[in-house]
Amino acid sequence: MSLKSIRLFWNIFWHRDGEQIILLLMKNKINTIYQQTERFAEITKKAIISGNITRAKRCLDKAEQLFTTGTQETKSVIANIYVYSVSTFMEYRNCSIANLFPQNLRKEYIKQITAVGV
Secondary structure (H helix, E strand, C coil), X not given: CCHHHHHHHHHHCCCCCHHHHHHHHHHCCCCCHHHHHHHHHHHHHHHHHCCCHHHHHHHHHHHHHHXXXXXXXXXXXXXXXXXXXXXXXXXXXXXCHHXXXXXXXXXXXXXXXXXXXX
16 A cells, blocks of 8 residues: 555545544555545445435545546545445445436446446
8 A cells, every 4th residue: 555545545534524534534544545545435325314415426526536646556445445336335225326426436336237247
């Protein structure tokens, strides 16, 4: 795991409610990019459950930013942990993925569901 990946991931959260997320990640001693991504997916899912679609959309937009500007490692983690976790949850809850997922995350989701039977 590169230091650049960790810095990019942490820096992305310094936005409105970002301080709360950083404090939560630090409090729970979540320090690997994989643990951070799992926790970030959980935060997104909780926003959806509570009906806070604005916050969920902000989380998805931040994940999109990480996916499009991050290192190859960051992109891989967002695709394999975040997109998979959130999309599986949304399908289970019958949420419309097309309306919430930003363009690049939606493309990654489509790649994942079309590769399942291969």
